[in-house]
Amino acid sequence: MKKLVIAFTIIISILSSCKFRPFLKYYLPNKTTHLPNFKKWDRFVGSNTNSLRACYDITCYDWKVNVLPIKEEIKSTIKIHFKMTGDQDTLLLDLQSNLKIDAVESDDLKKIKRKRNTLFIIYKRNLKRGEKSILTISYHGKPHVLLGNSTLFWEKDKKNRPWICTSTEGMGPDQLFPCKNLLYDEPDSCFIHTQVPKDLTAVANGKLDSITNSTTTSTYHWSVHNPINIYNISFNVGNYVKIKKDYTDINGIPRVIEAYVLDYNKELGEKYYDQAPLIMKELEKLYGSFPWWNDGCRFIETCLKDGSCMEHQSAISMGDNYAINYMNFNTTLVHELSHEWWGNNLTGYDYADAWLHEGFATYSEALFIEAVFGKQKSANYLNNTSRWVGNIRPIIKTSDVAYKCWVNPKDGDIYGKASLFIHTLRIALNDDPLFFEILKTAQVKFAKSNITTDQFLSFFNEKTGKDFTPYFDLYLKEFTPPTIEFSITQNSDNKKIVNYRWAQELPKGIDLKIIISSGEKYYTLTPSTTFQSLELPLDQKHYFEIMKTGYYLLKDVNN
Numbered sequence: 371m372k373k374l375v376i377a378f379t380i381i382i383s384i385l386s387s388c389k390f391r392p393f394l395k396y397y398l399p400n401k402t403t404h405l406p407n408f409k410k411w412d413r414f415v416g417s418n419t420n421s422l423r424a425c426y427d428i429t430c431y432d433w434k435v436n437v438l439p440i441k442e443e444i445k446s447t448i449k450i451h452f453k454m455t456g457d458q459d460t461l462l463l464d465l466q467s468n469l470k471i472d473a474v475e476s477d478d479l480k481k482i483k484r485k486r487n488t489l490f491i492i493y494k495r496n497l498k499r500g501e502k503s504i505l506t507i508s509y510h511g512k513p514h515v516l517l518g519n520s521t522l523f524w525e526k527d528k529k530n531r532p533w534i535c536t537s538t539e540g541m542g543p544d545q546l547f548p549c550k551n552l553l554y555d556e557p558d559s560c561f562i563h564t565q566v567p568k569d570l571t572a573v574a575n576g577k578l579d580s581i582t583n584s585t586t587t588s589t590y591h592w593s594v595h596n597p598i599n600i601y602n603i604s605f606n607v608g609n610y611v612k613i614k615k616d617y618t619d620i621n622g623i624p625r626v627i628e629a630y631v632l633d634y635n636k637e638l639g640e641k642y643y644d645q646a647p648l649i650m651k652e653l654e655k656l657y658g659s660f661p662w663w664n665d666g667c668r669f670i671e672t673c674l675k676d677g678s679c680m681e682h683q684s685a686i687s688m689g690d691n692y693a694i695n696y697m698n699f700n701t702t703l704v705h706e707l708s709h710e711w712w713g714n715n716l717t718g719y720d721y722a723d724a725w726l727h728e729g730f731a732t733y734s735e736a737l738f739i740e741a742v743f744g745k746q747k748s749a750n751y752l753n754n755t756s757r758w759v760g761n762i763r764p765i766i767k768t769s770d771v772a773y774k775c776w777v778n779p780k781d782g783d784i785y786g787k788a789s790l791f792i793h794t795l796r797i798a799l800n801d802d803p804l805f806f807e808i809l810k811t812a813q814v815k816f817a818k819s820n821i822t823t824d825q826f827l828s829f830f831n832e833k834t835g836k837d838f839t840p841y842f843d844l845y846l847k848e849f850t851p852p853t854i855e856f857s858i859t860q861n862s863d864n865k866k867i868v869n870y871r872w873a874q875e876l877p878k879g880i881d882l883k884i885i886i887s888s889g890e891k892y893y894t895l896t897p898s899t900t901f902q903s904l905e906l907p908l909d910q911k912h913y914f915e916i917m918k919t920g921y922y923l924l925k926d927v928n929n
């Protein structure tokens with residue numbers, strides 16, 4: 371027993387150490403709010419209004435990164451262009467502590483101070499509002515690996531050649547380069563110059579401007595000419611070949627959708643990416659013109675952890691090994707491509723608003739199936755989605771805090787449940803043309819900008835002329851959805867009796883009916899908190915048609 375206590379104490383001490391603390395606290399949520407507890411430091415670093423953050427606006431990241439596969443290190447220089455939005459002599463940035471700084475340059479720079487995973491850039495004078503400047507930071511090192519996860523994956527392809535991919539969404543872009551790790555501050559442009567050994571190809575976001583060669587290396591100069599989320603900035607290195615798919619966009623303009631695949635997968639990729647133009651066509655019909663034609667549309671075969679995919683703007687990482695999971699399509703590809711609208715074009719203001727990205731991308735999967743295969747197939751797909759809803763944490767997370775691992779498995783409901791919430795809004799609105807018009811208009815009104823959940827709610831209310839606040843409160847801020855308690859008995863007349871009621875009173879303003887189908891017949895019911903009964907023929911199977919009425923839980927009180 372004593373040994374067990376000692377072992378337990380050691381494990382807790384290790385987990386409580388600086389590196390692991392952010393992850394541990396995620397598993398020890400507050401008992402009342404069911405959300406993680408955040409310390410003073412997390413609130414300081416993650417605050418959108420912290421004066422050391424809010425005093426400057428980043429306009430461009432110009433990132434040169436030398437990728438060294440043998441040492442499994444990067445050596446890098448980043449020029450951060452910024453404009454002052456207030457008077458201040460100190461800027462706060464983020465950079466993971468195990469990346470070593472070689473030099474920092476900026477006009478009137480006094481010194482820098484590192485504290486935990488942040489950088490305080492201290493100037494000799496107050497930089498004045500409106501002033502523009504450049505901060506150049508040279509650094510090197512190995513990005514952090516934690517429990518097999520990282521922002522930079524050093525893998526080998528099937529021919530044992532280097533295959534190196536990046537993705538920073540989970541652990542944070544500050545693990546790869548110095549940045550202001552707040553979602554709302556998107557640079558207006560970005561340059562990614564990736565230097566690699568000469569036999570390898572580097573693919574990043576945006577357009578390939580040029581390739582420069584030395585005797586042993588090649589540098590691929592990519593540029594993004596649009597605002598880009600900080601966690602979307604990425605590069606991938608491997609023995610890539612390019613595939614092109616012709617596409618005519620929603621405005622009749624000829625376009626090309628590109629895919630970079632490993633050379634030995636060219637044939638596989640050619641066939642696989644036949645689906646891309648078809649998916650693009652449906653998504654453009656739903657949400658309007660693809661937002662990044664001037665930067666391009668590209669998919670890249672990647673080696674992210676567990677084969678995961680990632681919505682890197684104009685350079686989507688595909689890691690699921692050419693799987694086809696729905697008829698001739700891959701719904702993850704639908705999901706990632708729809709992020710170009712939901713997440714990349716319209717972006718949440720704070721990481722707490724991530725449901726706007728993941729909920730709409732997940733619902734896009736169902737909308738794509740509806741458009742191509744019909745409503746019933748889409749309803750079945752949504753029903754499946756409801757099986758992996760956790761209902762253990764509110765969808766809206768804590769805002770104004772520094773997240774590590776911000777898409778924690780316990781926050782999985784920002785995907786499936788948020789998708790079901792959006793579907794519930796659609797059912798409650800009961801006006802599909804208006805619902806789809808709202809989705810399209812949102813992409814125009816909030817194009818290339820960041821919005822809060824409250825701004826989205828106001829927009830939805832304004833467009834519909836109704837108040838959907840109770841729905842947003844119930845589905846996003848509470849974690850238990852409406853629950854139908856039911857029991858089924860049989861009477862002597864060869865009838866089945868379904869008894870049903872709401873487990874709790876529905877909040878005022880929520881009008882959620884339920885539908886039971888039995889054979890060919892549909893019964894629309896208006897439950898209360900008192901049990902009511904419905905008689906059905908014994909020989910007919912019955913179903914609660916959740917997707918016709920909106921998302922709720924079913925609880926059989928006899929089981």
Ligand SMILES: [Zn+2]
Nearest residue numbers: 705709728731
């Ligand atoms: Zn997603």
